[in-house]
Every structure is written in C-alpha cells, then in structure tokens.
Amino acid sequence: MMNRIYLDYSATTPPDPQVVEAMVAVFGSSFGNASSVHSFGREARTILEQSRDRVAHWIGARSDEVFFTSGGTEADNHAVKGLALAGAKIGKNEIIVSAVEHHAVLEPAESLRKAGFNVKLLPVDGFGQVDPDRVKRAITPKTALISLMLANNEVGSINKIDEMSAIARDSGIAFHSDTVQAMGKIKVDVNKLGLDVLSISAHKFYGPKGIGAIYIRKGTRIEPFMEGGSQESNRRAGTENVPLAAGFAKAAELAEARSNEDYQKILDLRKKMLARLSEEFTGLLMNGHPTERLPHILSVSFDSSVTPLDGDAIIMGLDLEGVAVTSGSACTSGSLQASHVLLAMGRDERTARATVRFSLGRYTTEEEINFAADALKRVVERVAKAGTGR
Numbered sequence: 001m002m003n004r005i006y007l008d009y010s011a012t013t014p015p016d017p018q019v020v021e022a023m024v025a026v027f028g029s030s031f032g033n034a035s036s037v038h039s040f041g042r043e044a045r046t047i048l049e050q051s052r053d054r055v056a057h058w059i060g061a062r063s064d065e066v067f068f069t070s071g072g073t074e075a076d077n078h079a080v081k082g083l084a085l086a087g088a089k090i091g092k093n094e095i096i097v098s099a100v101e102h103h104a105v106l107e108p109a110e111s112l113r114k115a116g117f118n119v120k121l122l123p124v125d126g127f128g129q130v131d132p133d134r135v136k137r138a139i140t141p142k143t144a145l146i147s148l149m150l151a152n153n154e155v156g157s158i159n160k161i162d163e164m165s166a167i168a169r170d171s172g173i174a175f176h177s178d179t180v181q182a183m184g185k186i187k188v189d190v191n192k193l194g195l196d197v198l199s200i201s202a203h204k205f206y207g208p209k210g211i212g213a214i215y216i217r218k219g220t221r222i223e224p225f226m227e228g229g230s231q232e233s234n235r236r237a238g239t240e241n242v243p244l245a246a247g248f249a250k251a252a253e254l255a256e257a258r259s260n261e262d263y264q265k266i267l268d269l270r271k272k273m274l275a276r277l278s279e280e281f282t283g284l285l286m287n288g289h290p291t292e293r294l295p296h297i298l299s300v301s302f303d304s305s306v307t308p309l310d311g312d313a314i315i316m317g318l319d320l321e322g323v324a325v326t327s328g329s330a331c332t333s334g335s336l337q338a339s340h341v342l343l344a345m346g347r348d349e350r351t352a353r354a355t356v357r358f359s360l361g362r363y364t365t366e367e368e369i370n371f372a373a374d375a376l377k378r379v380v381e382r383v384a385k386a387g388t389g390r
C-alpha cells in the first residue's frame with residue numbers, strides 16, 4: 001500500500017495508544033450507569049468524577065465547573081444558546097461574536113438572530129485577529145454574551161482573550177471562548193484568560209471523538225442544554241459516556257505532561273516546512289499572524305494574481321500522492337465555497353480557494369514534511385499545466 005502521510009491534525013488526531021487502553025479497560029469492566037446507586041453505578045461514577053477532576057485540573061477550574069458534552073460543537077451550542085437565553089430572561093437580547101468563529105458558534109448565533117436577537121459580527125484584521133477596541137465599542141447595556149475563539153482552527157492566529165474578557169467583565173457580560181483548537185497546544189487556564197465559559201473537544205488532542213466538555217464558572221447565568229435527566233448537575237441530561245470520559249482524561253493528562261516537548265518539536269517542523277514552501281513557490285502567502293499563532297497550523301494560499309490555481313484540485317492531487325490535508329473551502333449544500341475565515345481576513349475569493357492547510361502533530365516527522373513539500377510541487381505543476389486554475 002502507498003505510504004500515507006497525515007497532515008490534518010487540526011481536523012482530528014489519532015487517539016494515543018494509552019488513551020485507547022484506558023477506554024478499553026472501562027468498556028470491558030465498568031459498564032454501570034453512573035447515576036445508579038448500586039455498586040456497579042458507584043464504580044462508573046468514581047471513574048467519571050476522577051476524569052472530571054483531571055480535566056478541571058488541566059484548565060485551572062474546579063471540578064464542579066466542568067460538564068461533559070458530546071464534543072466541541074455541543075459545548076459551543078450550549079455556550080451561545082444557553083448564555084443568550086439566560087440573558088433574554090433579564091432583558092438582554094444582543095450577542096457579540098467574530099466573523100471567523102467556527103460554524104458551531106456562528107450557526108447557533110444565526111438561529112438566535114432568526115429568533116429575534118441582535119447579532120453583532122465583529123470583523124478581523126488581515127491576520128484573523130479581533131481588535132479589543134472593537135469589542136469595547138460593540139458593547140451596549142443589552143449585550144448578553146461575547147463569544148470569541150482563543151485560536152482559529154483554519155489559520156492558527158491567537159486572539160488577545162485576556163484583554164477582551166476583562167472588557168466583558170467590566171461591563172458584567174458573560175464571556176465564552178471556543179478553545180477547542182488551542183487545547184494541548186498552548187496553556188489554557190480559565191482564570192488567567194478570565195473566562196466564564198469555555199469549550200473543549202477531546203479528539204483534537206489524541207483523545208476520543210464524541211466527547212468534550214464545557215466549563216461554566218460558578219455563578220454564570222446559563223440555561224441547560226439538554227433536558228430529561230439530572231445528569232451533569234442538571235445541565236446536560238443523558239447517561240454519561242464513562243469510557244470516553246476516561247479516554248478524555250488520559251488524553252488531558254498526556255497533553256499536560258507533554259505540551260512543552262510537543263510544542264517545540266511541532267513549531268520547529270512548521271518553520272522548516274514554511275521555509276521549504278517559500279523556497280519552492282513564488283506568490284505563496286502565509287495565512288495568519290507570523291508569531292501570535294498555534295504551533296501546528298500552516299495555512300498557505302497561492303496568490304491568484306500570480307498563479308491562479310484550483311485549490312480543490314491541489315487537495316485531491318495531494319490525496320493521490322498520499323498526503324492528507326485540508327483546503328480553504330468548505331462544502332455547503334453540495335457546492336464548494338471559499339472559507340469564511342480567509343474571506344473575512346481580506347483574501348480574494350480565488351486566492352482563498354487556492355489554500356492548503358497543513359496541520360502537524362505529535363507523530364509528524366521531518367521526512368513527512370519534506371515528502372509533502374515535494375508532493376505539493378508535483379501537484380501544483382500538474383494543476384497549473386492542466387489549466388484548472390479558476
């Protein structure tokens with residue numbers, strides 16, 4: 001079989017073998033319902049609470065402020081809708097989000113707009129960052145919540161969250177941050193960042209898919225997300241997934257122990273890769289902030305005024321070469337659209353579509369990035385020759 005190279009760690013990561021081991025152990029033996037009062041239930045409950053303690057410790061929170069969810073999307077939905085609905089109860093009907101948030105924030109915001117909320121979409125600069133002054137100017141007495149991501153999943157730029165959460169706090173407004181992409185890459189501490197609510201997804205840092213968490217600071221007004229049971233302190237009804245929680249906790253433990261080592265290794269590889277690509281291609285633009293960024297994401301666009309190329313043909317070509325990456329476009333109802341993030345950053349539509357996002361991880365090697373750079377060269381030559389530039 002052809003050698004396959006995975007450079008899409010922002011989409012998901014392979015579970016660490018120790019994570020799999022931790023989950024299998026629980027799947028196999030502790031099947032009780034964590035809400036049952038008998039010994040089987042108590043055994044499952046102990047594992048669940050130990051897992052919660054581990055996740056809470058990682059983000060500097062108290063255990064009773066961490067609630068398991070089905071992943072990042074649910075945590076984001078819970079945050080945005082739950083804070084907005086709680087705000088509405090005290091006459092606040094305005095929400096502030098940025099134009100480059102993940103769809104898991106943007107779409108609930110859109111639903112709220114349809115339900116009568118006033119949604120303010122903050123623009124970003126050319127690096128994809130939100131200006132704290134804009135946040136200050138957007139606030140009114142009607143603002144129920146502000147939701148701004150810590151780091152962007154497409155380009156990697158990091159926002160000044162501590163500054164912006166302080167602005168929210170001064171005005172008594174709840175502040176949520178989607179920290180899904182940043183977890184395990186940079187230190188995330190709810191107190192240092194000044195967060196009221198935060199979203200986590202385990203599969204972004206070598207944990208299992210289908211589990212995440214929402215952190216809710218004590219005293220935050222937020223409506224529950226799921227009804228029909230008293231699990232997760234009445235915030236998220238439904239029988240808890242204990243094996244996945246155990247895997248999540250193991251992944252958090254490993255991320256905490258390895259983050260410095262992983263950071264440096266991945267950063268060095270990304271720098272090498274950018275240097276290689278800059279040497280090979282003229283008209284190559286790097287997306288995102290040059291230094292205020294996550295270590296693992298390298299998003300590059302081919303400038304349409306220099307080399308008009310079809311980004312999707314590049315992604316497919318790379319896949320045929322065995323290299324798995326993501327493009328700068330998303331499939332929405334069957335048609336490929338340029339990324340809302342790149343457009344908000346000011347890239348033109350054709351350039352935005354001619355984008356490749358490489359994302360590196362714990363298992364990435366220098367041989368892999370060299371192979372990927374060589375493959376990109378072959379593919380770009382083929383795409384350019386075939387005249388599929390659009």
Ligand SMILES: Cc1ncc(COP(=O)(O)O)c(C=O)c1O
Nearest residue numbers: 071072073102104153180181201
């Ligand atoms: C920034 C960000 N938010 C939310 C999500 C959604 O997380 P999940 O896949 O766990 O639903 C992702 C994953 O793509 C993400 O990158």
